[in-house]
Amino acid sequence: MTEGAIDYAGVFQALPGMVALLTPDLLFADANEEFLRVAGRTREQVVGRYLFDVFPDNPNDPTASGMRNLAASLTRVVATGERDAMALQRYDVENPDRPGEWEERYWSPVNAPVFGADGKVVLLVHRIEEVTELIRARGGPTGSRSRVLEAELYTRARELQELNERLRQAHAREREVALALQKAMLPARRQVGHYRAAVRYRPAVGALNVCGDWYDLVDLVGGNRIGVAVGDVVGHGLDAAGVMGQLRSALSAASRVAAGPAEALNVLGRYAHVVDGAESATAVTTFIDCDRRTITYSSAGHPPPVLVHPDGRVEFLDRATDPPLDARPDPIPRPEASTTYRDGATLVLYTDGLVERRREDIDTGLARLADSLARHRDEDPESLADAVLLELLPPGGATDDTALVIVRL
Structure with missing residues (x-):
């Protein structure tokens, strides 16, 4: 690194949180070391691949919605050019060493656009806060308190997800009615x-x-x-x-x-x-x-x-x-x-x-x-x-x- 220059690639890899870069087509352009460590993936298993090929929804759980919600958020950021902070999401992540075995994770994602010289979105910054340990705390002398905290946080997370879904459905209905009214007028x-x-x-x-x-x-x-x-x-x-x-x-x-x-x-x-x-x-x-x-x-x-x-x-x-x-x-x-x-x-x-x-x-x-x-x-x-x-x-x-x-x- 030349004097006075900043090694931004090195900074990206050293970031303490999970951060990935995605193309507008939702292909992994890069992922930092913490993202790969927490996700349990190698760089070869991630970079260049489609996001939901790497992290699909659990086919054994018909109620799984985390990946679908993430897809909607990322698509919205590409379309609007606006940052989107998602509610806490539950994801089932397949164990790469044991195919068919799924691990329950709780991630809080924030998705932000990166613009090119022409003002169009060229990359998406996909940042994740890993809160699984808070939600699924284990053992130790404070195990009972952890289980109480787990139950409270899980309940609040589910309530927030349900509220977000109801708001989304209400907005969608209002949009349909408003568009029909406008078309008539x-x-x-x-x-x-x-x-x-x-x-x-x-x-x-x-x-x-x-x-x-x-x-x-x-x-x-x-x-x-x-x-x-x-x-x-x-x-x-x-x-x-x-x-x-x-x-x-x-x-x-x-x-x-x-x-x-x-x-x-x-x-x-x-x-x-x-x-x-x-x-x-x-x-x-x-x-x-x-x-x-x-x-x-x-x-x-x-x-x-x-x-x-x-x-x-x-x-x-x-x-x-x-x-x-x-x-x-x-x-x-x-x-x-x-x-x-x-x-x-x-x-x-x-x-x-x-x-x-x-x-x-x-x-x-x-x-x-x-x-x-x-x-x-x-x-x-x-x-x-x-x-x-x-x-x-x-x-x-x-x-x-x-x-x-x-x-x-």
């Missing part, structure tokens, strides 16, 4: 006026941050005009879905009678003030005049719409941005701006799940969106929507909802 129209439109909604990975995004496409009163809007409610689950439905309906109604998008958002802001859960919601709406070839727009704290011109020029409609709904104690008129377009242009509205990533400036996501739209601009709206989602959303899904509306003008 969001329009499925693919044609507005004489124009073709594509709409997409992708729920967030996991039970949180789901059902707050919405979109709307309406025929406006007076002239050959249409309105296109998207919005995002802070929150998740059934509450967010309910607020989303109220705001979408309110903006849809206001747009049909408002003189312009700013007035429609003014009305929506006053309505949001009396709706619990609508605080800090964002929205952007565009009024398209098909005869004059103009787009008038206004934004309440939302990422800017994108206008892709037939020649590939990308224009962000960002000249009329204001704070989110109900952000001011005394609302003032919101700004609006206009731009022109030619036949064959494409208007794109979206929510932040499409462009925002942790540890990344939003300008990077906007540039990525602009590049994708310019390259695929000649495709029909349906194909364009699929291409954009494929290129911009992480393979495992985003940690926030994503709504996308594409209109070919």
Whole structure:
């Protein structure tokens, strides 16, 4: 080791706790000496192998769930990029010297992501606290107290596991109901006026941050005009879905009678003030005049719409941005701006799940969106929507909802 340098490989091997490195495909990339010692495995039996080939569930115990719970945690870390601390888990670990003989272990795992230069998860740090001796204490002069402690800890661990499972099931049910409610409330129209439109909604990975995004496409009163809007409610689950439905309906109604998008958002802001859960919601709406070839727009704290011109020029409609709904104690008129377009242009509205990533400036996501739209601009709206989602959303899904509306003008 050169002077001043740190031998991180040596430090990893000397760590006092059980630590392993896994690839996103859950193959062992490395394991420290303590992990191998406590697990009773050699390096050759571990490194390069699939985690659950090395440590499968006990086939003789149909109630065994430790490995299944671990798989869910690791998959969640890969998909979300967030650290996950698991409740105490019981594992049956097969004795490598006596196949078919299983040893009861109690491990408390923590799983954390390691990111590459592109912001994607490239490794998982799988750290384990070995607490089997506390749970299954043996012999000695304090054996009776150990057995009492064992019984208490085991009972608490089982209760915590059962509570976690009930919470998981409750979140899953709420997610299903909220998604069904949102699907019922969001329009499925693919044609507005004489124009073709594509709409997409992708729920967030996991039970949180789901059902707050919405979109709307309406025929406006007076002239050959249409309105296109998207919005995002802070929150998740059934509450967010309910607020989303109220705001979408309110903006849809206001747009049909408002003189312009700013007035429609003014009305929506006053309505949001009396709706619990609508605080800090964002929205952007565009009024398209098909005869004059103009787009008038206004934004309440939302990422800017994108206008892709037939020649590939990308224009962000960002000249009329204001704070989110109900952000001011005394609302003032919101700004609006206009731009022109030619036949064959494409208007794109979206929510932040499409462009925002942790540890990344939003300008990077906007540039990525602009590049994708310019390259695929000649495709029909349906194909364009699929291409954009494929290129911009992480393979495992985003940690926030994503709504996308594409209109070919």
